[in-house]
Amino acid sequence: MTLKINSLAPDFKAKTTIGDISFHEWLGDSWGVLFSHPKDFTPVCTTELGSLARMKPEFDKRNVKVIGLSVDPVADHVKWLDDIKDVTGMKPDYPIIADEDLKIAKLYNMLEGDAGTTSMGRTAVDNQTVRTVFIIRPDKRIGLFLTYPMATGRNFMELLRSIDSMQLTAKHKVATPADWKKGEEVIIVPAVKDDEAKKLFPDGWNAVKPYLRKVPDPSK
Structure with missing residues (x-):
């Protein structure tokens, strides 16, 4: 299924840094930002997770839940959090999904169906298309998505601006x-x-x- 604006955001169950979640249930009545990363311990993504941790109060004010995704196991995510704090001064407290079997990356059309069934042995370049941000409305439909190349860090102020616009125009x-x-x-x-x-x-x-x-x- 090709996802587009107004498509239903696919539901899934996953292991995360805060425990097991069911995505739609976790979102509840909130807006959501799902942002994905090709691999843990990569330089641009390290700065991004720290930047979003610093800005999280702004998302909270707007009733927006933030969740990350990386195609690595939870144990690696937890170790990476310490690096993020060292580099940026902020340790993310939002959940980060472990997509070891690549199912969620495929579900959200970020990897091809024949990309395999494990993140083991795959490099960041192999997963470079796992660099998409999805903004999901309370009706669980996709309001916006942006895909960035690996060398270009994301602008989270633009996400806040877009959310302000979508929340205003919804009312x-x-x-x-x-x-x-x-x-x-x-x-x-x-x-x-x-x-x-x-x-x-x-x-x-x-x-x-x-x-x-x-x-x-x-x-x-």
């Missing part, structure tokens, strides 16, 4: 423009005609074009 009939940040002007969605817009936005709007109507952030 209000608006969209967010390029480079939008929370609190800035938003766009009335085209499906809302002017008559309905007058009721939703009684203070009016700035019509840059007939199809581009800007209003203040309605969550402010």
